[in-house]
Amino acid sequence: MTVRAAVIGLGDISALHLAAIELLGDVELVAVCDVDADRAAAGAERLGVPAYADHRELFAVEKPDVVHITTPHSEHAAAVIDALDAGINVIVEKPIARDPQQAAAVEAAAERSSAKIAVCFQNRYNTPVKAAKELLESGALGAISGASATVIWHRTPAYYEAAPWRGTWEGGGGGLLMNQAIHTLDLLRWLVGPVSSVAGTASTRALPIDVEDTAELTLTHAGGIRSVFYVTNTHAANAPITVDIIAENGLLSLRDELTVTYADGRVETVAEETLATGERAYWGVSHERLIADFYSRLDDPEPFWITPADGARLVDIIHEVYRGSYPEQTAQLTRNGVHQ
Ligand SMILES: NC(=O)c1ccc[n+]([C@@H]2O[C@H](COP(=O)([O-])OP(=O)(O)OC[C@H]3O[C@@H](n4cnc5c(N)ncnc54)[C@H](O)[C@@H]3O)[C@@H](O)[C@H]2O)c1
Structure with missing residues (x-):
């Protein structure tokens, strides 16, 4: 049907x-x-x-x-x-x-x-990310001892002018953390484990917006594993997102591809399978994969x-940082209450 x-x-x-x-x-x-x-x-x-x-x-x-x-x-x-x-x-x-x-x-x-x-x-459907998840779950790398990640990107004033909600608390609920870096935060949570606490700061340093353009976070995951996370939209170009996970038997490095460096010196790489063009090259092909997967599982x-719990916990983590860095703005969002 x-x-x-x-x-x-x-x-x-x-x-x-x-x-x-x-x-x-x-x-x-x-x-x-x-x-x-x-x-x-x-x-x-x-x-x-x-x-x-x-x-x-x-x-x-x-x-x-x-x-x-x-x-x-x-x-x-x-x-x-x-x-x-x-x-x-x-x-x-x-x-x-x-x-x-x-x-x-x-x-x-x-x-x-x-x-x-x-x-x-x-991004959970990116081939290198899926390979990292499978490798971590296989146990071949042993226990994770820590992780680091960066999102060092470029956004122009024109990007915010084109859709003014993006630069506002009312429309966007935040800036770079809520809009861009949330993908990488999701990967840290998915690959390293649930987040039990977060400390961090967010601020508006260079772009003409009300919301943050830069932030740094220290996340504590289940078992006391720590991730350090630096994100900014103020760079002159989009650098590749980085995620590095240190484990007992090796290091996992995600850039555009996955590089696994084992403790015994072996190095393996996993690249994205599909060559994308045009708009798809910028955003990747993983939207297609997620959407096809969703439809295939409707029954x-x-x-x-x-x-939804995954989605909500990420918003909670980001708000933990916002509450310290933008207390008035987050209090205002809370006062506005549930949108219905
Ligand atoms: N997953 C990703 O990689 C990715 C990439 C870009 C954007 N996004 C997300 O997609 C969403 C849209 O982003 P965008 O950049 O396309 O925004 P946009 O401003 O380009 O488009 C939003 C559209 O929604 C319309 N709109 C506003 N309020 C509406 C309402 N109540 N009912 C119906 N239409 C309404 C606007 O008129 C506009 O056409 C955001 O949640 C954004 O974070 C995700």
Whole structure:
């Protein structure tokens, strides 16, 4: 039977979701939604489906089986909760929600719904990352003793001007940690283990935005393992993300590829399999993989393996840092309460 899909939010990243839907057999895009009337009209014209201004109307009229939420962070929770309460399966872009209160409300909605939800941490599907996970789980490297990671990237003022929510607490719920570095934080949590405590600072050092452009964190994982994490959007170019994991029998280094240096001197590398072009080269091919995996598991009685709890814990960790570095702004978000 054909699965009916819809996309809410027709901005930059929606292009990857729409392309991934098109690649899937037995999945049909039935409608799109955007609050921007011009974008909605252009989407309807380009994609040949009806466009809505309000996701609730789309859900009621079109009754999609799966909805992709690709809106600004402040808009995630309301659309996800409405979808789950209507029994519609959800793929939501990261972060799961703008702030811990909204994330907890999404977790609760997922608990009471029989529909599935995936949070879009597609980097877990990168071939080198998957190889690192498998190697760590195989036990071949022995126990992990520590990790470090960096995200040293370049964002221009124009990037924030193009979508003003990105530079604000109200729309983005934070800056580089909530928007970009959350992917690498997810990998540290996934590869090294659950985070029991975090100490860190975040600040706005160079970019004309209200939210942070630089941060450094010390994470303590289960078993007392420590990760050190430095992130900035103020560099002159995008450097490769780095993740280094030190284990008893070797060192795992993730750059664009994985290099494993064993204690006995052997070195192995794992590269990405698929050569991407154009937009896909910038964002990678892992969105396609995550989305295809989600659709393939729709009939599986188990929850999708990247869970709302994963998404919510990442928002909690980031807020732990924000509370110390931006106390007024985070208090304001809390006062705004759960978005419904
Ligand atoms: N996984 C990744 O690697 C990745 C990469 C880029 C962006 N993202 C995420 O994707 C999401 C969107 O980012 P973007 O850069 O595409 O943003 P964008 O500003 O380019 O697009 C957002 C779109 O949503 C629309 N919108 C706003 N409020 C809405 C609402 N209530 N209902 C319907 N439409 C609404 C806007 O008009 C706009 O067209 C964010 O959560 C972002 O963090 C993820």
